[in-house]
Amino acid sequence: MTVGKFRNHKAYPKPRHQRRYLLPHACLQCRKAFRKPPAAQAYRCPHCAATLIELGRNFCAPARSDTDQWNTVAFLLQRGFRFRTLYAPHDDGSCRRVSYPATLAQAREFVIRYASSLRPPPS
Numbered sequence: 001m002t003v004g005k006f007r008n009h010k011a012y013p014k015p016r017h018q019r020r021y022l023l024p025h026a027c028l029q030c031r032k033a034f035r036k037p038p039a040a041q042a043y044r045c046p047h048c049a050a051t052l053i054e055l056g057r058n059f060c061a062p063a064r065s066d067t068d069q070w071n072t073v074a075f076l077l078q079r080g081f082r083f084r085t086l087y088a089p090h091d092d093g094s095c096r097r098v099s100y101p102a103t104l105a106q107a108r109e110f111v112i113r114y115a116s117s118l119r120p121p122p123s
């Protein structure tokens with residue numbers, strides 16, 4: 001085979017429904033996350049059939065055994081933070097991206113500080 005005849009994957013584009021972004025969807029009961037395309041109807045957990053919570057692309061699922069981290073995730077979700085990108089004004093007048101907290105203690109401060117910058121989820 002010569003290089004000139006090689007046809008890469010771009011010659012065979014995927015159907016439109018397969019080209020969409022995959023977003024993490026978390027099940028707090030099973031402490032698992034699944035990457036699925038955004039949908040109008042909520043997905044169900046394949047293990048416990050609970051409703052999966054759609055999260056932003058910033059979410060990185062903790063290990064299943066790391067219950068402290070999952071408690072932090074649950075704490076943030078209960079208060080409306082869905083791991084979407086947050087921006088906050090900085091000292092020099094610009095808006096900068098805010099990183100999500102790592103521990104429950106940091107999450108408590110985070111919720112108080114950034115509750116006003118929450119936007120309603122896109123419908």
Ligand SMILES: [Zn+2]
Nearest residue numbers: 027030045048
């Ligand atoms: Zn589940």
